[in-house]
Amino acid sequence: MTESDNILQPTTENYQEEHIVTLEWQEHIRRRPGMYIGKLGDGSSPDDGIYVLLKEVLDNSIDEYMMGFGKTIEVKVEGTTVSVRDFGRGIPLGKVKDVSSRMNTGAKYDSKAFKKSVGLNGVGIKAVNALSSRFFIESYRDRQAKNVLYRQGVVVEESDIIPSSQANGTWVEFTPDSEIFGDYHYRDEYIDPLLKNYVFLNTGLTIVFNGRKFYSKNGLEDLLNENLTSEALYPIIHLQGEDIEVAITHTNQYGEEYYSFVNGQHTTQGGTHLSAFREASARTIKEYFNRNFDYADIRNGMVAAISIKVEEPVFESQTKTKLGSKDMSPDGVSISKYIGDFLKKELDNYLHKNPGTSDILQKKILESEKERKAIAGVTKLARERAKKANLHNKKLRDCRIHYNDTKGDDRDETCIFITEGDSASGSITKSRDPNLQAVFSLRGKPLNCFGLTKKIVYENEEFNLLQAALNIEEGMEGLRYNKVIIATDADTDGMHIRLLLLTFFLQFFPDLIKKNHVYILQTPLFRVRNKKKTVYCYTEEERLAAIKELGPNPEITRFKGLGEISPDEFRHFIGKDMRLERVTMRKEDLLKELLEFYMGKNTPERQNFIIDNLTVDVEA
Template sequence: MSKGKDKNNQDYSAGNITVLEGLEAVRKRPAMYIGDIGVKGFHHMVWEVVDNSIDEAMAGYCTTIKVEINEDNSVTVTDDGRGIPVDMHEKEGKSALEVVMTVLHAGGKFDKDTYKVSGGLHGVGISVVNALSTELKATVYSRDGKIYEQEYSIGIPKGPVKPVGETDITGTKIQFKPDASIFLLNEFKYDTIATRLRELAFLNAGVRIELVDHREKGDDGEDKQEVFLSEGGLLEFVEYLDAGREKLIPNPIYMEGEKNGVPVQVGLNYNTSYTENVVSYVNNINTIEGGTHVSGFRRALTRTLKAYADKSGILDKQKIEVAGDDFREGLTAIISVKVAEPQFEGQTKTKLGNSDVMGAVETCVSETLQNYLEENPREAKMIVQKVILAAQARHAARKAREMVQRKNVMSGSGLPGKLADCSEKDPAISELYLVEGDSAGGSAKQGRNRKYQAILPLKGKILNVEKAQIHKIYDNEEIKNILTALGVSFGTEDDEKALNIAKLRYHKIVIMTDADIDGSHIRTLILTLFFRYMRELIERGYVYIAQPPLYLIKKGKNERYCFTENDRVKVVQELAPEGKEDSLHIQRYKGLGEMNPEQLWTTTMDPETRNMKQVSVESAAEADHLFSMLMGDEVPPRRDFIEKNAKYAKIDI
């Protein structure tokens, strides 16, 4: 921590802490408060604590935040903000610190005069973290020059708030250890935390965020650590997301303004890809379903670009009508707004509903973009020419789609010939396995449960959609088979790329590939297709990755399947405790086809024994960055990624 601006003259005290309700239900129904008790909920504990520090940064009183993952898998978050108030809370008759830590929805963010906006807009308060932790220690470096501490166990104070020393700095330090009896895991993922902290650094320019992992040593022998600090904010964020793409215009466009009391920031750039990537935030929280701020941005972009194109006469010779989504092909944009009282709707409560925000974003973007186009005619012309190419491709895609639909009608059921369908017609209990190769497909067809499991063998590698226009998708036989088998379609009058899942035939779509390099590549190609064109299926939790075993280890009649390298080591130690591995028969499965139907069913397809991974998107921005970097045209970022992660790679020989 460090000395910051003078915080002593700020009226942030016990009187600013508002109490809404108690903690009774948190431990009984934790998923109601943190989403789930799996990976997301476990890491949400960190986000709740970090959000409080970010609130201080947004209010202008914090410049440095440090997050430490400790050896015992506890987490420490330290900031140099004003420090949580420790004086007596008039209504509760106890220290304000104890109120904040033990009463649900008690905090300064519910007092408009303390925090105009709050990063924890879905937040339920640090008290929930306290209730779900076996141990929590709060340390406050107070503005009165003293250090105060209070310790808790499952939300209950072990003693009163007490002074433990003197200080000439201010800030708050929270150390907590999640309750292992509540959560399904007890180990924090470094990459998950790093991704969120990197995102927060981009969204809060100038705030230094440090991450230290005391569980792992770096190449220099020191604890693994990273520092996230962005002076350029959203401009740097756009550059980061577009690192794997070829730029269309040399520099990102930045827009900033405040309309109707709503601060708006937008960073955007155009690239030569064929997909749109708009990532939106409200008070630092990713609104994955968009909302009024995204609608305002799209309206402004379309109207302003079309007006410029009409005025310049570039569209006069075009016989094809230009639509709204043509203006967004090859666009990467980040929209960040701050809203005092956000209202949410949508399936996951991450769709902004405030109507006044639409107008604020639309006005800000229209004014700034219009000035940019007038001042940069060369770049403006390149963008409009890209729009024309997108319109031509969209019309080609419509013809290709209509051709596919006509063929389906003429061929009766329209289902692919290779599809071995299930007899069940209820999508909720039907499963589709996308299987690499005819050999494995044959084994899967024989081993499956025909009632609810369908098999679609895939021949070779499907098209890399990251580098292809949408009409090329309809020309690719394997992708056509996937789309037809699923029962999904693309295109509405307003959006040619819109996904229609009304006739989706399966609610479990399982990608099943070999456990070698080619299998990994095929799996990534399929995931790219789903992420770019059928993301809703991922967001609804319908997409899975099968986990076939890597090894079969035999000793006499004792057979054990191993799904990871660690499993293999443990089983070898168990079956050959004296180190005599030559007494074991160890078979390494490189392909699904090496297993007979019964083995494939038992290890990979039987709901009672299989181990599938559900695909989810923790961060849409980070996922976009990875897909564009791994599957895009630019080689240097991919080479850097491979070199950085080479030590985690497994080479098949």
């Protein structure tokens, strides 16, 4: 036997008894947090893990309310510590420790106690416990109480059952562990929408957050009014059934916009219930008018919300953003039939009883149909062009994993950088992660599309290829990248390109921005270094701090454009420490007026605004 033969022989030396490891429950969660809460993050994005921890605790309190116990929930965030106090039934005192630290323990396996709950696998509260540097839980029940204190999921103190004057309910206080989440902070701007959605879905519930009250009287109708950024063409249609609630209107914006929920859980990626709603609502409207309307024309401009309650729901991930269930309950009717039957009866009745609304709706559909037919020829040619370009799209350097893939833990990390010019595209392309990061290169400044119809999206090659790259022509469900990142220079031309791209998205795909998919890449303005250390600075304040830190006469470089940053350096700015600024829309940002002001014809008002708000970056 030769030496090479010996090398190829199988061996068991590196696979012995000592290699078999059994982890404690909290160790497994801490080693694999993504399995339980999705991404980590530092609190700068609404889907970061620290908000998932808050939601997991809140879900238990909401489930109590849904079962008819406790009309108020108190939430406090002080620095990095969060507390949630509900006034439900309280955890049975003998099970406080088990419920908070024993995997697969909970009441929600018993459908009599929690018929239509969000959390069904008994994991959520344990994940919060394991991922917190300090976790305290106390239950109040029939004038008695019991509490347990944990650190990183390990019990450090446990009380006996003691007398209490507190009203029934549960109090949870936790501090997310900086060993897991790093230097994080909570932002009210991301907590507020979360709490608002809870009260919209649970009329009569009051949530008090740091002294501020959230309450809704009209449910999903209030939710739509809160989120509309274009004027509704007719009063919101608000329909309710035993396990279903919907709200529907149309606006003059392009595309469709939906908010979907299951058992109070915001299913941001939709699922079987949203697909059924889109199909059934369009079919019901088509049958009501008894016209051969195209579904796309019926749904164009639709803004709607749907909430259903399902027994034992099946979600496609632990973070519950997409419903996979096909039935309302294990032995019940299908979700598709349930939603279809409800809309066939209630929406059809509403339209018959409200001819003013149905007349406005029909006019909107006819306008959408007219525009679609007017651009049909252009659309067909553009699609063929885009299909050919996709085979060898010089503008797109694609990645391997996509947001609309059916499987993959990394889908949320997918992004596409929209850059200007070859030099910037080259630096990003050489620095990027080819598995998760794509690059789309613009040629100069895109067209100002304000006031133009969607025909321009197909006539303009750049817009058409960008639409095809994102895969959003038919709606957000096919979106290929979770983050659409505008990466332009921080000079006047770069700012103008940003504004032109944002105008394109706001005009034709506003849901892309509303659903938190559009970001601006922040790149450093300065590099300050000496022989021992290099510091990249994003602001003048950071530059002055770096000079102070590095001592006398450091080398200072001012980056005038992305193309000046070498690929080796760029790798730092689009990796795990990438700084992104999310583009947001608020209720008060009425779309038509916003675009008219910034992108319409020059007006004295806009000129004065620019002069008053102009800031000059002076290099010291």
